[in-house]
Amino acid sequence: MQKKTEQQRTELKDLGEFGLIHRIQQQFAPQHKESVLGIGDDAAVIDTGADMYTLVATDMLVEGIHFDLSYVPLKHLGYKAVAVNVSDIAAMNGRPKQFTVSLGLSNRFPLEAIDELYAGIKQACRNYNIDLVGGDTTSTRAGLVISITAIGEVAKDEVVYRKGAQENELICVSGDLGGAYMGLQVLEREKQVFMVNPDMQPELDGKDYIVRRQLKPEARTDLVYDMKDVGLKPTSMIDISDGLASELMHLCTQSGVGAILYEEYLPIAKVTYDTSVELNIDPTTSILNGGEDYELLFTVKQSDYDKVKQSAEIIEIGYILPKEKGVVLKTKGEQIIPISAQGWKHF
Amino acid sequence: MQKKTEQQRTELKDLGEFGLIHRIQQQFAPQHKESVLGIGDDAAVIDTGADMYTLVATDMLVEGIHFDLSYVPLKHLGYKAVAVNVSDIAAMNGRPKQFTVSLGLSNRFPLEAIDELYAGIKQACRNYNIDLVGGDTTSTRAGLVISITAIGEVAKDEVVYRKGAQENELICVSGDLGGAYMGLQVLEREKQVFMVNPDMQPELDGKDYIVRRQLKPEARTDLVYDMKDVGLKPTSMIDISDGLASELMHLCTQSGVGAILYEEYLPIAKVTYDTSVELNIDPTTSILNGGEDYELLFTVKQSDYDKVKQSAEIIEIGYILPKEKGVVLKTKGEQIIPISAQGWKHF
Structure with missing residues (x-):
């Protein structure tokens, strides 16, 4: 068991989103020359040694915070979850290529609901010409969480920050x-x-x-x-x-x-x-x-x-x-x- | 509002994890030649045109399912969340290079808790010689969700499936x-x-x-x-x-x-x-x-x-x-x- 001690408590809302990101960014300056750009833009920029830079963007969507399933169709949600990550790749002047999808979902979702979500994801694959290449599926105690990571590419002289x-x-x-x-x-x-x-x-x-x-x-x-x-x-x-x-x-x-x-x-x-x-x-x-x-x-x-x-x-x-x-x-x-x-x- | 109709309901537990993964895999065969391997192994394999393949692995950890904060110290949790993704890269015979961290957390977590989690993540960065290059932070109604995507590399003739x-x-x-x-x-x-x-x-x-x-x-x-x-x-x-x-x-x-x-x-x-x-x-x-x-x-x-x-x-x-x-x-x-x-x- 962990020892309970009186500790300082700083509320996240006092720091704000940008304050928190800045705080993390300060602590995690990239160490490898291949990590061309780390935290702080729409996507990370990685030099794999290819002609093009590789771009990596990630977004998490949480039920009750980012979407309300009482009026958001799951198919649209699947599409949107991909689109917002593709948008981050576009914002680097890049082209999306692949993405992964991790889902956390409770047992209130039947298979038919998951199929709807993936139907939207499939549509996004076609429209943006990208491949779903991996992911993870787990349960939650309540609610739906979608975490997507998009991989893209951009010519080195065309990347825009x-x-x-x-x-x-x-x-x-x-x-x-x-x-x-x-x-x-x-x-x-x-x-x-x-x-x-x-x-x-x-x-x-x-x-x-x-x-x-x-x-x-x-x-x-x-x-x-x-x-x-x-x-x-x-x-x-x-x-x-x-x-x-x-x-x-x-x-x-x-x-x-x-x-x-x-x-x-x-x-x-x-x-x-x-x-x-x-x-x-x-x-x-x-x-x-x-x-x-x-x-x-x-x-x-x-x-x-x-x-x-x-x-x-x-x-x-x-x-x-x-x-x-x-x-x-x-x-x-x-x-x-x-x-x-x-x-x-x-x- | 969505129309409510009587629909078939198939419970996810009847399909099981592997059944669900197989179902998704069948629907999402990669379309691009750069997507060397999609769903179904420890990591996806991408050919960026470099000498090495790029590997992408992702895992989501959910409070109450994967960890219990009544005895899991946040610092260890941060470390473990990175390690399990690094492990997926290792399982392809690859070396980890970068990763992203997305956090969903409720307002019961003060900044000090987030700092502990990132202290563990920092330790993993040092031990595995990898860079944190991006992520997302959002709130949840309850509980902590950690979604990590690891990027790695492996020589083309050394990848192991x-x-x-x-x-x-x-x-x-x-x-x-x-x-x-x-x-x-x-x-x-x-x-x-x-x-x-x-x-x-x-x-x-x-x-x-x-x-x-x-x-x-x-x-x-x-x-x-x-x-x-x-x-x-x-x-x-x-x-x-x-x-x-x-x-x-x-x-x-x-x-x-x-x-x-x-x-x-x-x-x-x-x-x-x-x-x-x-x-x-x-x-x-x-x-x-x-x-x-x-x-x-x-x-x-x-x-x-x-x-x-x-x-x-x-x-x-x-x-x-x-x-x-x-x-x-x-x-x-x-x-x-x-x-x-x-x-x-x-x-």
Whole structure:
């Protein structure tokens, strides 16, 4: 038995997600030259001695924290669990190749449920052209846990880190934002209605787009290929999992720069905007802090502006400033307000 | 909301662990030539184009299933979580290089607990000369989940699979067995005593060895190096996580062969034997079905017998038979009895 002593107790929520990651990162600087990049970006970068770098990204999804099975179909969940890891590989300008899936599940899940989950995983294999090569399956006392590790590759001169942004460069995103967050709000609202009256039909008419953004997001590997085709290499990149504000803060902190975003340029779908208004949420808040859109946020040189214009998918939303200018938003009302990051606040 | 319909329900326990793995394996044959080996061995094998193959192994450890924090120190748990993944890399005759750690934890864990866990992980980094290069940290509603993915490498002509065993080859193990299992029995017994009377001191005197085997097992990377030094390449190999019987069944099934083990040669430490007797467990059962020793089980050609003899660590316990002879044990009483596998039975 372990000796019980009075010990100091520091709550994780006081440190926060980014504080915890930073703490671990400080203690675990890579020792091998083959470990080109360790903790602190979307994926680790490994030099196996091949022409390409190997990329490794991992994410854990936990029932009750990341998903609610009362409205998330298992098939979509399987697909999404793969897509969010593929998105991390894309954020390094890389191509996904293989992945492993570890499942922890309780005995409330029958085989048919596992088959549904793997049907979604299979669909992701086909869409992203990747191989499931391993995993682990175990039980839990309650709930479902999915841990995926994705392996990818990128040419050594094409890898893009979070840290490469420089002053005056353009800040771009690969698509509209806030949709996944508003999809979640609508699903949560319908769940509440259903709990009060199980005979009510969910009102999701016209909300298909945002519900899909939440339940079945796509990793933007397509954009990685498109940019390569036109010879456009971002100077820094990250995927938007936590929200635009949070991810921009990462890019700026790691690059040692500031940034300005223009509210009027921030991309939002009409249904996202309308639903935000309907639910009394400022649409700009949905864009900045929504998260889970899995679009790519990246910076490009001003001289690459013509290449950016060749893609209808890429939207310029601001540019990089000197560090001392901070990370700010210029509102439609011409006000300059500081942007702050939010990590998870699960604890 | 999802439509509720009457559906068929097949319990996972009816399929079993190996049935589930087989089912997934059938559906996910690798599509890329770079995915040299997918699901079904200790690690996946990837050809990145380098001289060496890249190996990927992953394991998930769940509180209440794989460990009990009432007697497992977090530091040892961190070490063990890495070691079991390193062991999978060793079982491919490979060397571990990097790994990722994903943690799911509830707010009952303070920062000090996480620090303890990472102190054990750090120790494993040093002992196995590997780099922590990434991970994810999230919350759970209850309990601790640790998911680790290890990356390793092996020369292309040195990779060893489960499937290579051939008739007449020697079956060997790298050390004594059953210790981790008896350590667990002793710890569980002391926990029961403690729950009845919290003032009782645990009686672990003389049990250090088996308690250590349970709490802080070592991956046998040392043997991989030793065998390479004497030019010994196993024809098939697997690590003993579930138990000797179960792992031998895997080797035999995948190699399409049978096997005979000799009870008198099965290695067991004196304390393991004595504790088995003390707890009314047949010592041979501890050896065959105990699990978690993380020794290596492998086969070698008869012509390599001299090389085997050079290592005091390697113990010959039997040899490979034609498939139709089955997988059997010759007891000390000269009886031939069939060996059967046990996977997990968590569900």
